[in-house]
Amino acid sequence: MIDATVARNQVVEAADRLFYAQGVQAVGMDAVRAAAGVSLKRIYALFPSKDALVAAVLEHRRAQWNAGIAAGTAGADTARGKILAVFDFLDGWFREPGFNGCAFINAYGELHGGSPAVARTVREQKDAFQRYIADLVREAGGPEILAAQIAILAEGAQTTAAIAGTPDAAAQARAAAEVLLDAALA
Amino acid sequence: MIDATVARNQVVEAADRLFYAQGVQAVGMDAVRAAAGVSLKRIYALFPSKDALVAAVLEHRRAQWNAGIAAGTAGADTARGKILAVFDFLDGWFREPGFNGCAFINAYGELHGGSPAVARTVREQKDAFQRYIADLVREAGGPEILAAQIAILAEGAQTTAAIAGTPDAAAQARAAAEVLLDAALA
DNA sequence: TTGCCTTGAGAACGACCGTTCTCTATCATA
């Protein structure tokens, strides 16, 4: 038998791929079973319900996002550089094959009506990102509104890249962020 | 019997309210029937399938959006004023009770995997908005990238207002747009 | 009034999905 931790990871990663590509409600538990190679009985031993699996998938996405941001901004040594590096990270992500928009925004649009837990998780993720940007802006000496504006640019770039299919949105948003930073710090 | 046009409007408007508040997949055709006061048989005589009803609802939303933008920007007499008026329009919309984000973004997140028609409709709507902004930016004498940046701000304000529940996103995006306009036209 | 067409209300149907259950095979232990 496969170790419980390994099986759990297989299920979460398979569900993540399927949910992200097709949407949560369009993917049945049997499809998750087939993709993960873990029996339904085992899946329900690891996750009490599909909702719990969705929560685990979002948690997995959050960890991936945090790791990606951390890695992307590690090379920058100033707060301003870190802020701009966020958009470089987005640029690379938008160009990955299979990019399909922000999984949190997608999940919110799909499930906000039926699952308060999902809505709350999405809100927490976006809040955490806003706080991250706010810390950097404060460190750079910028005003409070600038943090909100940078975050809005990042959100807008994600939906624009997803729907219009234009990865350039990251570079455009980055250029806008530069203008805002210059204007605020002048 | 109710006139066909009237019945059609009742169905579309009821479906719009339900779909927007709860999501498309969470609302059954029977709930649409109850809310519209039109029998299922009649609904299926007017729309061959639920997909067709979804398409009609999105078309209805597009008309509403265009009318709202037109009314919101009618008072401005310069291209720059019209661009900023778009954010004022968003501000008013975000503060309406029941505001739940952009219906097109929500529908895309929910249905992009299963309904190419919906994905295409959403893309067309966003393209049309981008062209509208691009025309205004060109009229104001701004560079091409500015149009994309303004559109990104508008998209980001919508998702931020929806998820974080902060209608202030409109004013913050508007202020950012002002900075970008000033920098580009200086 | 009589017969016909249409309509509305809702039952019915077939498909699908989340979840649970059954049954068989496997493996560890004595």
Added chain:
DNA sequence: TATGATAGAGAACGGTCGTTCTCAAGGCAA
């Protein structure tokens, strides 16, 4: 080897949903 617990495969169950069908009621022409 015998035994008992466990896991996997997939059938089964209950519910929901999109769609269609039935049937009774009502309006309209002759």
